[in-house]
Structure formats: C-alpha cells, structure tokens
C-alpha cells in the first residue's frame with residue numbers, strides 16, 4: 001500500500017533543524033569540543049591531564065548520540081511498515097525503555113513507555129512503535145511533550161480509533177541534584193480517540209500497564 005504520512009509529521013525534524021539553522025550560527029565540532037574544554041576549566045579541572053585529554057571529544061560525541069533524534073524522521077524510521085489489516089482490538093507495546101535528556105539540565109530521564117492503539121484498517125510494524133519513542137526521546141525533552149509527540153505521531157500515521165501513551169520516568173535532575181528525591185516517578189499520559197472518550201477502554205489500558213517496578 002502507499003503510505004501517506006501527513007507532511008507535518010514527515011518534516012518534524014527537518015523543520016526543527018531549519019529553524020535552528022536560521023536563527024543560530026553554524027557551530028563546528030571543534031568549537032563544541034572547545035566549549036567542553038572551557039567547561040572543565042570552569043569546574044576547576046585540568047583538561048590536559050591524561051584522564052581528561054579526550055574527554056571534550058567524548059562528551060560531544062555522547063551528546064550528539066543522545067540528541068540524534070533531531071536528525072531522524074518518521075518517514076525514514078517507518079520504512080513503509082504500515083499495513084492494511086482488518087484488526088480492531090487493542091495493540092499494546094509496553095515497557096519500552098526510554099532514555100531521554102531533560103531540556104532544563106541536559107540530565108537523563110530514564111523510564112518506560114507503554115503505547116497502545118486500536119486500529120482502524122491500518123497496523124504499524126511493532127518495532128516501529130519503539131523506534132518512534134526512540135526518535136522523540138533522543139532529543140532535549142520535557143516528559144509531557146515526549147508523551148504527546150509519540151501519541152500524535154501514531155494518530156497521524158494510522159488514523160486509528162484511539163491512541164494511548166503512558167510514560168513513567170525518573171528524572172536525574174530530581175535525583176542527583178536539586179530536590180534529590182530518588183523515589184519519585186513522574187507519570188504522564190496522552191489519550192486520543194476512544195481512549196479519551198470511553199472510560200472503560202481507558203481503564204482496560206491502564207489495568208494492562210499497571211506500574212511494575214523492575215529497577
């Protein structure tokens with residue numbers, strides 16, 4: 001089948017990059033490395049000592065990996081894996097590991113996403129649900145926006161009867177610094193279609209994703 005991806009979804013990452021490039025000067029990798037070096041000096045370290053010699057380069061590489069979602073698009077990750085199927089029961093992929101970075105402190109957000117939808121003539125390759133989570137997680141985020149972006153992507157791609165996304169996560173900026181509450185979990189949800197209109201459908205989903213601490 002031909003896959004019709006709404007243009008606003010295809011262009012999400014490109015739009016962001018264009019916007020950034022329009023407003024900000026180009027920065028070379030060596031300038032980024034230099035910036036980390038400056039940071040180390042500011043922290044009272046000697047960036048030339050053996051253990052730190054390659055650290056600025058490593059930090060830049062690590063940050064580029066953690067934000068690689070800016071350079072990905074739904075179109076590429078889907079690879080056409082949307083199929084016509086006469087299925088109309090809930091599909092749930094739960095316990096999708098999430099490693100994101102909070103946009104306020106650039107510290108890790110670690111958690112799990114549970115993503116469900118009720119098809120309406122189209123299904124998506126299961127791994128692609130995890131890949132969609134991954135693309136949006138690998139950006140600077142707030143948990144609320146990450147949750148909405150995943151829901152909106154599925155809604156736009158499949159026009160299903162409903163989409164439900166729950167993310168439960170711990171924020172290292174609330175654990176290792178600041179308020180220092182390692183036991184606090186943040187739970188966010190986005191409900192679309194029948195999940196928002198029908199409390200029984202929503203309840204069925206919530207029962208299936210009951211918090212199940214593993215770590």
Ligand SMILES: Nc1nc2c(ncn2[C@@H]2O[C@H](COP(=O)(O)OP(=O)(O)OP(=O)(O)O)[C@@H](O)[C@H]2O)c(=O)[nH]1
Nearest residue numbers: 102103104105141142143144171173174177178179
């Ligand atoms: N809503 C929301 N807030 C977040 C998220 N990640 C981090 N934050 C919050 O962003 C806020 C930034 O608040 P500020 O007072 O500007 O920063 P801060 O002084 O570092 O705040 P503290 O963490 O309270 O020390 C904090 O309350 C963080 O907990 C997120 O995903 N969603």
Ligand SMILES: [Zn+2]
Nearest residue numbers: 102104105173
């Ligand atoms: Zn933070």
